[in-house]
Amino acid sequence: MAVGLALAAALLTAPAAEPGPPGAPAADPRPGEAFAAPEVARLQRTATDVQRELADLAGHIHDAERELRTANDAAAAARAERTAADDVVAAQQAEVDAYSATVYETLAQPEELRALLSADDPSEFLDGTGLLDRLRADQDVRLAGAVRRQTAALAAEDAAEEAAGAAGRRKADLDRRNADASDRAAAVSSELRGVVSDTNAAVVAQQKAQQQRNRTTADNWRAYLDRLAAAGITPPPAERLRDPDHFPAGLTAMSEPGVAERTLPSGERLLVLPAETVAAVTHAVDALGKPYVPDGAGPVAYSCDGLVSAGYGAAVPPGLADQYAVLAPVTTPHPGDLVFLGPKQYGVQGVGIVLDERTMLAADARLAGVVVTDLPADALGFARPALAHVAPRAVPEATDDGLPWRCGGVSVPSGVWGGYPNGFIPQTALCPLGMAAHRLRCDAAAAFGAMNEAYTTTFGTPMCLTDSYRGFDAQVRLYAQKPALAAVPGTSNHGWGLALDLCGGAQSFGSAQYAWLRANALSFGWVNPEWAWPGRGREEPWHWEFGG
Known part of the structure; x- marks a missing residue:
């Protein structure tokens, strides 16, 4: 009975939870308006359908491998139990043989007649024959129990071997599906080629137009600064433009404090901004074309509120909500003022720097960079950093139950x-x-640069890389080669530019390089994800992901 229960537990107990194929999160949940262009949104919808199909194939292969491992483990346990049962039977048989030999040596023939002839009285005879019967019965019970255990173990082993055989047959069938997945990936690459080509063309055209718009804006801003210099105007400190009754000589107040104008001899009126505003706009113009990152504060990359903070320094708080809450609101925006972005149902989700009545400059999540773009018609308000802070006011919050937005793009935690x-x-x-x-x-x-510097100090050589950002085509090719191991195309963290594959020793769990990374990488925001650890079914010591 104990053998049957133990084997049943081995066969029926669910194995420890394992991840699916690496890098297989849910499909991209963003709505079409969150993408940089309509062509990009169409590509994502097509890619999502393909991902579902390929993920299903990879999932079946992964399940079959897990079932095969479970069945093989159960078969091995059953074989070990059968071996142990054989040892018990052999030991019981040896005990019976030893007992029999001892009796024969002592009594010559262990029969009732010998017991009778050697007995001194009838009671001894009865005791002797009863003892023999009990000894024989005890040995029979022991031997029979061992044989039953051996029989049960043999039956269990046969069942486990059959389970392993069935799992092996399924694995063989799914190996064929594995090949089908590789073929399907190759077909996907062909099917998407036209869509990808159209998307790339649209993105390239959009970027060229954006770059031209950025250059034109930068030229216009520098031309404005040249006109100030030619007129002999030095932008005054912000505090000098807060009280119209005490403006510097020659400057005239406008509808709201914080800006002024000067009338030139030609009759032209020239806008005069505070020195801090000029510096902030100049900083933002110089940042045009730099990348967007969710919490970037420069100088390499920016978020929308990070760009504002970097330009204005201590004059504005670092966070978007605080910027809205304490900066002085205005109704007629001028260059350098801040525009807070909605629409209303999303709450205050972004901020830009006003350039004129039609355009603004912002670190835009949707366009993935610092760009010149149109002022929205549904802005949630304007504020002037050149003025003194006001008592905190309520910040509009999102009323939409969908995904949150930030800096013009959808914010997704995955x-x-x-x-x-x-x-x-x-x-x-x-x-x-x-x-x-x-x-x-x-x-x-x-973060990688900082980690690499520390690594180089320890090992004397820089880190070794085999892969970083991986484009969609490369993901398709890798999936075609290893559909059971590679992430489904379009789901890998490599495709977000947030993963690395390492070499130079770091590709082995037992190496000094891997041990150093496990001890230190987290302090730089990098982790070897749990699904890649030993014993998790997808051991990848070389794969590291950035979590910030």
Whole structure:
């Protein structure tokens, strides 16, 4: 009975939870308006359908491998139990043989007649024959129990071997599906080629137009500064423009304090901004084209509120909500004022720097960079950093139950960022690592640089990389080679520029390099995810992901 229960437990107990194929989160949940262009949104919808199909194939293969391991473990346990039962039977038989030999040596023939002839009286005879009967019965019971245990173990072993055989047959069938998945991935690459080509063309055209708009804006701003200099105007400190009754000589108040104008001899009226505002706008103009990252504060990459804070310094709080709460509101915006972005149902989700009555400058999550873009018609208000702070006012909060927005893009906690699908992020939105052509999202790149510096100090050589940002085509090729191991195309953290594959010793769990990373990488925001640890079914010591 104990054997049957133990084996049943081995066969029926669920194994420890294992992850599915690595990098297989839910499909990108962003709505179409969160993408940089309609063509990009269409590509994402097509890619999502493909991902479901390929994920289903990979999931079946992963399940079959797990079932095969479970069945093989059960078969091994059953064989071990059968071996133990054989040992018990052999020991019981040896005990019976030894007993029999001893009796024969002592009494010559262990029969009732010998017992009768050697007995001194009838009671001794009865005791002797009863003892023999009890000894024989005890040995029979022991031997029979051992034989039953052996029989049960043999039956259990046969059942486990059959289970392992069935799992093996299913694995063989799914190996064929594995090949089918590889073939399907190759077909997907062909099917998507036209869509991808159209998307790339649209993105390239959009970026070229954006770059031209950025250059034109930068030229216009520098022309304005040149006109100030030609007129002999030095922008005054902000505090000098807060009280119209005490403006510097020659400056005239406008509808709201914090800005002024001067009438030139030609009759032209020239806008005069505070020195702090001029510096902030100049800083933002110089940052045009730099990448967006969710919490970037410069100088390599920015978030929308990080760009404002970097330009204005201590004059504005660092966070978006605090900027709205304490900066003085105005109704007629001028260059350098802040515009708070909605729409209303999303609450205050972004901020930009006003350039004129039509345009603003912002670190835009959807366009993945610092750009010049149109002022929205549904702005939630304007504020002037040049004025003194006001008593905190209520900050509009989101009333929409959908995904939260930030800096013009949807904020998704799973690593999704920017207005592009996984594997289609423009190179301009990523930062180089200084190693071959490797790139990552800029905050991940900065963290890697710091980690690499510490690593180099320890080992005397820089870290070794085999992979970083991985485009969609490369993900498809890798999946075609290893559909049971590679992430489904369009779901890998490599496709978000948030993952690295390492070499140079770090690819082995037992190495000094891996031990150093396990002890130190987290302090730089990098982790070897749990699904990649030993015993988790997908051991990948070389794979590290950035979590900030």
